[in-house]
Amino acid sequence: MTALPTRKLEAFRYADIDALASVWPSLAPPVRVEIAAQQKLQQIWLPSGDDVDVRRFDVVLEAGASANFFALNTASRFGRIELDVTLHEGAEFEFDAANIGGGNSTLEVVTTVRHVEPNATSRQTVRSVLAGKAIGSYLGKVAVSRGADGTDSEQSVKAMLLARGATANAKPELEIYADDVKCAHGATVGELDREQLFYAAARGLDPAGARALLLEGFVGGLWDGIEGDDRGIADAARVALKAIA
Amino acid sequence: MLKIENLHATVAGKAILNGLTLTVPAGEIHAIMGPNGAGKSTLAYVLGGRPGYEVTEGSVTFDGRDLFAMEPHERAAAGMFLGFQYPVEIPGVSYLQFLRESLNSQKRAKGDAEFSGAEFIKLAKTQAATLGMDAEMLKRPVNVGFSGGEKKRAEMVQMGIMDPKLAILDETDSGLDIDALKAVGHGINEIMRAPEKSVLLITHYQRLLDYVRPDRVHVLSRGKIVRSGGPELAMELEREGYAEVAA
Numbered sequence: 199m200t201a202l203p204t205r206k207l208e209a210f211r212y213a214d215i216d217a218l219a220s221v222w223p224s225l226a227p228p229v230r231v232e233i234a235a236q237q238k239l240q241q242i243w244l245p246s247g248d249d250v251d252v253r254r255f256d257v258v259l260e261a262g263a264s265a266n267f268f269a270l271n272t273a274s275r276f277g278r279i280e281l282d283v284t285l286h287e288g289a290e291f292e293f294d295a296a297n298i299g300g301g302n303s304t305l306e307v308v309t310t311v312r313h314v315e316p317n318a319t320s321r322q323t324v325r326s327v328l329a330g331k332a333i334g335s336y337l338g339k340v341a342v343s344r345g346a347d348g349t350d351s352e353q354s355v356k357a358m359l360l361a362r363g364a365t366a367n368a369k370p371e372l373e374i375y376a377d378d379v380k381c382a383h384g385a386t387v388g389e390l391d392r393e394q395l396f397y398a399a400a401r402g403l404d405p406a407g408a409r410a411l412l413l414e415g416f417v418g419g420l421w422d423g424i425e426g427d428d429r430g431i432a433d434a435a436r437v438a439l440k441a442i443a
Numbered sequence: 444m445l446k447i448e449n450l451h452a453t454v455a456g457k458a459i460l461n462g463l464t465l466t467v468p469a470g471e472i473h474a475i476m477g478p479n480g481a482g483k484s485t486l487a488y489v490l491g492g493r494p495g496y497e498v499t500e501g502s503v504t505f506d507g508r509d510l511f512a513m514e515p516h517e518r519a520a521a522g523m524f525l526g527f528q529y530p531v532e533i534p535g536v537s538y539l540q541f542l543r544e545s546l547n548s549q550k551r552a553k554g555d556a557e558f559s560g561a562e563f564i565k566l567a568k569t570q571a572a573t574l575g576m577d578a579e580m581l582k583r584p585v586n587v588g589f590s591g592g593e594k595k596r597a598e599m600v601q602m603g604i605m606d607p608k609l610a611i612l613d614e615t616d617s618g619l620d621i622d623a624l625k626a627v628g629h630g631i632n633e634i635m636r637a638p639e640k641s642v643l644l645i646t647h648y649q650r651l652l653d654y655v656r657p658d659r660v661h662v663l664s665r666g667k668i669v670r671s672g673g674p675e676l677a678m679e680l681e682r683e684g685y686a687e688v689a690a
């Protein structure tokens with residue numbers, strides 16, 4: 199058992215260490231996911247339902263493999279999704295995640311994506327909706343190795359704050375040792391749009407309904423890429439939004 | 444239907460409406476014309492209850508009720524429809540979901556039974572057809588990627604779905620090509636020409652009035668009505684411009 203991390207570690211700077219301590223001794227090692235060359239994998243990660251919900255994954259995509267992961271982070275005290283992804287030549291990685299919380303919950307998505315060979319792509323999209331005194335964070339490191347030319351990586355991070363006490367943190371980080379690399383990242387924090395709220399009201403939607411609908415739209419785009427008709431995560435996200443809106 | 448008396452309103456502390464008086468009886472279509480910046484959209488927003496538009500004096504009754512005692516969504520449930528000069532985009536929310544939830548919110552407010560998904564889709568398809576719009580467009584996010592003309596057509600489809608008593612249409616005709624203008628004119632007549640319904644049509648052009656014949660035409664200038672007349676007033680404005688007529 200390794201020592202409990204402290205906030206001095208970059209990857210834990212926003213973590214709830216006390217909450218983490220409560221599960222640390224029994225925490226399983228990261229789940230290893232290996233996707234063989236040219237294979238495709240989709241996974242949908244729903245929250246465990248526990249107050250403290252720490253999920254860790256070590257993912258390797260061999261040449262030409264592709265992965266689509268969808269994650270929902272809603273733990274009432276501390277939810278952390280930790281992802282370490284290694285991309286070989288031409289691999290395609292897509293990750294869509296939502297932090298939805300209120301009260302005193304701390305929710306974070308912490309990723310390291312390693313482009314170790316040329317021409318791999320990675321797209322990460324994280325949306326947070328935070329009420330009460332919730333803290334939602336995204337720490338995302340993209341490391342592009344020497345020789346991993348033609349890397350294409352994108353990080354899109356947006357947060358919506360429903361209360362003054364809520365906080366959003368976004369820290370995309372790039373470490374690039376290759377040429378001809380395209381790395382884009384953007385982060386915004388906002389509130390519900392007043393024009394949209396008035397438009398909905400003018401059509402007869404009551405204020406609570408309008409807020410819920412706009413929030414659903416803010417998060418809903420994450421699940422558009424799900425193949426097949428598993429709407430479980432969309433429904434769970436809707437329930438989580440209703441609980442805080 | 445709509446009775447506006449001595450209405451004064453400010454936006455961001457600036458007086459925009461300065462004693463506007465206007466009555467629109469049931470069964471009538473009234474056009475409001477006037478130069479840019481006269482306060483036409485401001486009037487529409489004040490009637491719709493948009494936050495930031497402050498009424499400082501005067502009164503408005505809608506169907507005998509004090510309009511300003513109602514929240515914006517309550518005004519819609521009471522039968523008022525506001526057609527926007529610049530319809531708002533809502534990414535991530537489909538038109539079908541937006542309109543179904545809005546309509547059902549109105550129904551709940553009135554104590555009526557809500558529409559099921561299937562009933563609503565049928566209604567939406569019928570109304571899209573009335574306006575010559577492909578119903579598939581309603582699966583797309585609200586107004587996102589719609590052309591200017593498509594947005595205006597979609598406003599009219601929404602009006603058809605809501606089936607209001609009073610429609611306040613702010614430049615629904617601007618940005619329309621000739622076919623769309625015809626379709627929108629036809630839509631307004633189809634949906635709103637009835638003895639128990641009224642329309643307040645804000646427009647700059649005579650063109651739309653060729654399709655939707657107004658009972659009265661009013662000229663709004665510097666925040667008040669400066670002239671009123673029959674349909675011929677619109678022709679006069681088109682010929683001579685506002686400066687002459689409103690002087």
Ligand SMILES: Nc1ncnc2c1ncn2[C@@H]1O[C@H](COP(=O)(O)OP(=O)(O)OP(=O)(O)O)[C@@H](O)[C@H]1O
Nearest residue numbers: 454455457459477478479480481482483484485486
């Ligand atoms: N939010 C605002 N802050 C300050 N001034 C405003 C605001 N909104 C409107 N105004 C001003 O109020 C006046 C009336 O605007 P309004 O949009 O009502 O005009 P309009 O008659 O609809 O014009 P148009 O024909 O160009 O649509 C204008 O001078 C405008 O600049």
Ligand SMILES: [Mg+2]
Nearest residue numbers: 483484485528
């Ligand atoms: Mg205007």
